[in-house]
Every structure is written in C-alpha cells, then in structure tokens.
Amino acid sequence: MADWQTLSDRVDNVAPSATLAVDAKAKAMKAAGVDVIGFGAGEPNFPTPDYIVEAAANACRDPKNHRYTPTPGLPPLRKAVAAKTLRDSGYEVSPDQVVITNGGKQAVYEALQVIVNPGDEVIIPTPYWTTYPEAVKLAGGKPVEVFSDAEHGFEPSVEALEAARTPRTKAIMVNSPSNPTGAVWSEETMRAVGEWAVEHHVWVLSDEIYEHLTYDGVKTAYIGAVVPEVRDQLIVLNGVAKTYAMTGWRVGWLIGPEPVAKAAAKLQGHMTSNVADVSQQAALTAVAGPLDAVSQMRAAFDKRRKTIVAALNDIPGVTCRTPKGAFYAFADVRELLGRPVGPKGSVAKTSADLAALLLDEGHVAAVPGEAFGAPGFLRFSYALADDDLAEGMRRFKVWVG
Structure with a gap:
C-alpha cells in the first residue's frame, strides 16, 4: 500500500489469534499433502447431535425463519x-x-x-x-x-x-x-x-x-x-x-x-x-433439551485426557498436570528448550520455536504457551479422534528423540 494508506493504531496493536494461526498452518500443510496431526483448535471432533440438526433443518423449511x-x-x-x-x-x-x-x-x-x-x-x-x-x-x-x-x-x-x-x-x-x-x-x-x-x-x-x-x-x-x-x-x-x-x-x-x-x-x-x-x-x-449428548462426549474426552497426560509425561523433558476440566493438556516443555531436539538436532530458544519445529519436522501441531501468557508450555487439545491422538503423541516422542 502507499505511505498514506495506514491502518488504525487500534488494529495494529492487536495480535492475531495464535490458536487460529496454528490451525490454519496445519490445514494448509494438510492441503499440500502433508500428514499433520492437529492438536491446535479447541473444537470437539463430534458431530452436532442429530436432534439439534433436525430442528435446524425444519427451521430452514419454514419461511418465518428467513x-x-x-x-x-x-x-x-x-x-x-x-x-x-x-x-x-x-x-x-x-x-x-x-x-x-x-x-x-x-x-x-x-x-x-x-x-x-x-x-x-x-x-x-x-x-x-x-x-x-x-x-x-x-x-x-x-x-x-x-x-x-x-x-x-x-x-x-x-x-x-x-x-x-x-x-x-x-x-x-x-x-x-x-x-x-x-x-x-x-x-x-x-x-x-x-x-x-x-x-x-x-x-x-x-x-x-x-x-x-x-x-x-x-x-x-x-x-x-x-x-x-x-x-x-x-x-x-x-x-x-x-x-x-x-x-x-x-x-x-x-x-x-x-x-x-x-x-x-x-x-x-x-x-x-x-x-x-x-x-x-x-x-x-x-x-x-437434555444434557445426554454432553455426557457421552465427556466420557470420550475423559478417556483421551488420561491417554494424553500419560503420553506427555512419558516424553523425556515434558511434564503435564492432569487437567480437571475442558479438553486441553497444558504441558511444561521448558526442559526441551536450549538443547538439541528432533532428528536435525534443532535448538529451540522458546516454546514458540519448539512448536514451529514440532510442526515443520514432526508434523504435530500444538499451540505455544506464549499465546496464553505462559512461555515454556505447549497446549494440546485432546478434542480429536483417539487414533490421531495416539499417533500424534507417538510422533512427538519420536521427534524429541
């Protein structure tokens, strides 16, 4: 743009959403043919319950809802x-x-x-x-x-x-x-x-x-x-x-x-x-309506929660407390910083660097703690399929070496 085409200070002072940025990069890599396991977006992998979808479909057919x-x-x-x-x-x-x-x-x-x-x-x-x-x-x-x-x-x-x-x-x-x-x-x-x-x-x-x-x-x-x-x-x-x-x-x-x-x-x-x-x-x-659907999803999330926490704590240099809510594991990766990791012996100075390396080299997408005001951590959403979760954790462990 020309010099006079400046943007507002208001928008310039705002950082882009890091979670959406990680998710977008992971999806772009997938579109390019790279097999990426995404732990970035906080989005349940379940479909919306059928009875809710049916209500919306019926609403679509009624002109009063247009x-x-x-x-x-x-x-x-x-x-x-x-x-x-x-x-x-x-x-x-x-x-x-x-x-x-x-x-x-x-x-x-x-x-x-x-x-x-x-x-x-x-x-x-x-x-x-x-x-x-x-x-x-x-x-x-x-x-x-x-x-x-x-x-x-x-x-x-x-x-x-x-x-x-x-x-x-x-x-x-x-x-x-x-x-x-x-x-x-x-x-x-x-x-x-x-x-x-x-x-x-x-x-x-x-x-x-x-x-x-x-x-x-x-x-x-x-x-x-x-x-x-x-x-x-x-x-x-x-x-x-x-x-x-x-x-x-x-x-x-x-x-x-x-x-x-x-x-x-x-x-x-x-x-x-x-x-x-x-x-x-x-x-x-x-x-x-009832909360039956969330009860079923919560049971699935609970199983994944236990799986991912155990897997993260099994990776040398990574520790993770067991979360009591939501569907995120917040892993402490500070011991992985400042030393060679990955097959190329790359050195990450920050958790943001580590997340970028893990995505580029290990094809695993996680959100760095800097996005949440907590450098030295990575956030993993476990709202994904069980097989993908297991494979993503396997890749992370192999990549760390």
Whole structure:
C-alpha cells in the first residue's frame, strides 16, 4: 500500500489469534499433502447431535425463519438461556438480561466494549485464553496479567489480585474450567475472588463455556451462585459451541444486569444485528433439551485426557498436570528448550520455536504457551479422534528423540 494508506493504531496493536494461526498452518500443510496431526483448535471432533440438526433443518423449511429476529435474540431462546442458568448455575436471571451473540467471542468483545473506558485496567489471570487481552485492548483498556503457576493449580490468589489492583482496575476475567490449562477453580477460590470484587467494586466477567466438561467428580463452581452479592456486577459469557459440539453454528450469549444487556444489544445493532435465525432455532433445541449428548462426549474426552497426560509425561523433558476440566493438556516443555531436539538436532530458544519445529519436522501441531501468557508450555487439545491422538503423541516422542 502507499505511505498514506495506514491502518488504525487500534488494529495494529492487536495480535492475531495464535490458536487460529496454528490451525490454519496445519490445514494448509494438510492441503499440500502433508500428514499433520492437529492438536491446535479447541473444537470437539463430534458431530452436532442429530436432534439439534433436525430442528435446524425444519427451521430452514419454514419461511418465518428467513427473516431478521430481534437484535438481542429470539425471545424463546433468551427465556431458555435464563431457565438453563437456573438449572445449571443455581440462580435466577431474567430473559431481559440475556443477549444472544454471534459466538462466545462476540460476547467477550461486547462485554468489554460496554464497561471499559480508555485507560481502564482489566485483570486477567494467566495463563489466559488468547483473545482476552486483545479484546481488552480493542476497548481501549489495559490488560494486567496475574500469573498462577502449575504448582498452585493455575488458580490465582486474592493476594496476587490485590497486588495488581490500582485505582484504574475496572474488571477481572474469570475462566473456569480454563482454556488453556484445564484448571477448575475451587469453590473457595471462587468465593474469595467474588468477595474481593464486591469489596473493591470490580466487574467480574465469567467465561463459563466449558462448564459441563469436568472430570474426576469435580464440579464447576459458579461465581454468581457462590457469591450472590456479585450478581449486580457480573457478566456471564457462554454459548453452545463446546457443550453441544456446535462451534460452527456461532451462537453465544452474555448475561448481565439489564443496563449492560441493553447496551450490548445497542452495540450489536450496529455491528451484526441478530444471530442467524436458523442457528438460534438449533441453539434453542440444544439449550432447552437434555444434557445426554454432553455426557457421552465427556466420557470420550475423559478417556483421551488420561491417554494424553500419560503420553506427555512419558516424553523425556515434558511434564503435564492432569487437567480437571475442558479438553486441553497444558504441558511444561521448558526442559526441551536450549538443547538439541528432533532428528536435525534443532535448538529451540522458546516454546514458540519448539512448536514451529514440532510442526515443520514432526508434523504435530500444538499451540505455544506464549499465546496464553505462559512461555515454556505447549497446549494440546485432546478434542480429536483417539487414533490421531495416539499417533500424534507417538510422533512427538519420536521427534524429541
């Protein structure tokens, strides 16, 4: 482009999605004929349940579903999300507090746009989902990372949060079960964080999209249930993508105080307007229906979780805690850095270098920890077929040598 064709500072200051970049490179290599095993994208390999697909097909045939819907979503879907919140989270919300969004990412984006002013700070417990800090920046805010290590279960302490708090602190991101670590915050941690937020007038953005994917008898603790007083300053972010294997349907939602919901709907009215009617009809069938499908997927994920953790810990120089939720293994690979690895004796200085080498030479795609604010780690999604998982781990071990 010519010198005068500059892009906005806003977009230049935002990093591309590392998870999508890894997935795109892996797919490009596959298209070129390279046999790549992809552990990058957080996407269940299961099809959307048949009864949900059938509901969408029926909706397609009805001309009334070929039109715009209200911007904040179909009233029956908003009502169903409110009912689902009572069923799963254990507290009541009004349908007027619900806004249906084009996937969970739009819910994150809108929530931050609605509450953050330029210069406001948002505390992000680290490791974090790669989109959080970029969405904060797009709102004009400043992401403030508070790191929690594996030895503490990747759960933040209130002392660390308080040390990071300043007069500009506006909000905190909560994500449990967690992407990328698979950590599930205890009820004690949730209570401490919620009470801290109430005391200091800090908004809480709670991303609960992996809520039904927990293992070993561990249950998701909902901050709005554990600390009822926080609900007046709580924005819940969720969607159908992970629970019902509906990543491509693009239906998420946010739940917040009514002024927040109205503001988010106003913003969405100038961005995308409503979510596709047919997708909303499919989501309505999913949300209002049983959780049998997720139970079956969770059983499969549990088996893969145990397999991948054992395989990773069997690779010299790699250690991995057993995750209690989601479908990610977050492996510590720091012992592989700075020494020869792979058949060519390549030396990786960073986990980003290691991930690139593993993909180029070992044909295994994983996301480097730098994408999550945790250099020295690799994230492996185990939401892939059992045979591919086993083969990918075999390749990783052989490649390390």
